[in-house]
């Protein structure tokens with residue numbers, strides 16, 4: 001099995017994880033959730049061949065860097081079709097309240113004088129490709145499987161590669177599983193995800 005060499009860039013006001021997912025030693029990479037600080041994200045992928053941007057979901061803290069990063073790299077933006085409505089909600093909230101909806105953290109950010117607002121040109125919300133459960137993204141030698149993991153948002157996806165699962169906010173401290181610390185994940189062991197059908201019926205590998 002090809003070993004994955006994940007690299008994390010923590011970005012934005014909510015310390016969101018942006019992941020660079022590639023096989024050890026390979027140039028081809030997926031860029032997951034460029035949530036803010038486009039210049040730092042671009043610096044982190046300099047010298048790599050990013051084949052696509054993948055959004056685990058479209059809460060603003062996972063999306064604010066998408067427009068400048070996609071423009072600079074010229075690569076498609078992929079996500080689950082149901083996330084287009086989530087981003088539309090974020091834009092409507094911004095239009096109505098002058099800032100994004102950060103859920104339970106909203107009041108805290110406002111009190112700290114850090115209302116969540118656009119930091120760059122905003123993403124249009126148009127996905128260049130829709131991800132479905134069981135889909136395989138071939139990233140150089142690395143096989144990355146898409147898992148539809150709704151709960152945090154309807155179109156949330158996780159990415160599985162070489163025993164690593166990149167979950168976006170499907171699992172996070174204080175999140176829907178009521179984790180209080182990342183240590184709570186240590187004993188989690190196997191993650192069981194209900195499927196609508198066997199993965200082999202969900203489409204073959206997609207080369208990016």
Ligand SMILES: [Zn+2]
Nearest residue numbers: 057059152169
């Ligand atoms: Zn989220």
Ligand SMILES: [Zn+2]
Nearest residue numbers: 016059061169
């Ligand atoms: Zn988040």
